[in-house]
Amino acid sequence: MNRLQGKVAVITGAGSGIGKASAQLFAAQGARVLVTDLFSHSAQAVAQSINDAGGQAQWLQVDVGEESQLRAMVDAAIEHFGRLDVLYNNAVSKNPQTARDVDFIDFNEALFHTNMRVNVLGGVLACKWALPFMLEQGSGSIIFTSSTSSIAGEVAQFSYGASKAAVNWYVQTIAATFGKRGIRCNGILPGVIRTPALQGWANEAMTQAFLDIQNVPRLGEPQDIAQMALFLASDESAYINGALMRVDGGMSCATPMVPVVRALL
Numbered sequence: 001m002n003r004l005q006g007k008v009a010v011i012t013g014a015g016s017g018i019g020k021a022s023a024q025l026f027a028a029q030g031a032r033v034l035v036t037d038l039f040s041h042s043a044q045a046v047a048q049s050i051n052d053a054g055g056q057a058q059w060l061q062v063d064v065g066e067e068s069q070l071r072a073m074v075d076a077a078i079e080h081f082g083r084l085d086v087l088y089n090n091a092v093s094k095n096p097q098t099a100r101d102v103d104f105i106d107f108n109e110a111l112f113h114t115n116m117r118v119n120v121l122g123g124v125l126a127c128k129w130a131l132p133f134m135l136e137q138g139s140g141s142i143i144f145t146s147s148t149s150s151i152a153g154e155v156a157q158f159s160y161g162a163s164k165a166a167v168n169w170y171v172q173t174i175a176a177t178f179g180k181r182g183i184r185c186n187g188i189l190p191g192v193i194r195t196p197a198l199q200g201w202a203n204e205a206m207t208q209a210f211l212d213i214q215n216v217p218r219l220g221e222p223q224d225i226a227q228m229a230l231f232l233a234s235d236e237s238a239y240i241n242g243a244l245m246r247v248d249g250g251m252s253c254a255t256p257m258v259p260v261v262r263a264l265l
Contacts, residue, residue, distance in 0.1 A: 214250060
């Protein structure tokens with residue numbers, strides 16, 4: 001199938017994990033893709049893999065924390081492909097201190113501002129520059145990668161979940177502001193996904209514990225999120241706007257007692 005035939009997509013944080021899987025899937029479904037990432041070698045490698053497979057991709061090094069680079073990103077998409085149909089704001093702060101943020105009493109203010117600048121403002125400002133082109137077309141799909149950490153309290157990573165909660169607000173606000181003009185905006189809330197970031201952070205015991213709280217028999221893979229992103233990017237989701245789509249293996253569908261009862265029954 002060519003579910004994105006004729007569409008142009010820009011994906012941030014597309015050098016690995018969810019972004020990489022999404023870029024490759026979008027291209028396989030007919031989209032022309034601008035692959036962007038903080039690390040140029042990663043973006044280039046993903047774009048090359050798409051082109052080698054018969055798709056169409058360009059790459060660009062982008063730090064989403066810098067507005068000038070976001071503007072250049074949108075301009076590059078228009079220059080290369082002539083239009084912009086899908087903006088997938090997937091990039092996340094790669095600051096290693098985020099995973100080590102475990103002491104609320106020693107709250108890391110600098111990390112808070114970094115996460116807000118990259119995780120929230122990066123996507124918001126990308127929208128700022130992309131929206132005029134989408135509005136001129138009268139159509140467009142904007143997608144944000146949020147997190148299940150945005151919908152409940154945590155005992156670590158105290159600024160990460162807060163940043164993703166702010167993302168949720170912007171998803172719904174952009175949807176409400178521009179929906180009647182043909183622009184949709186939706187968010188994906190992944191659960192535990194086996195990305196390089198997770199594998200570099202979680203130990204074996206944590207991985208098993210995460211598996212215990214799923215209500216499916218495995219952890220998530222980047223392709224699981226990419227499939228949802230594909231749906232939201234396509235015209236199949238034309239009547240979906242302002243949604244926060246949980247893709248978490250059923251982790252959030254049950255009460256906290258379920259894993260205990262399941263283990264003891």
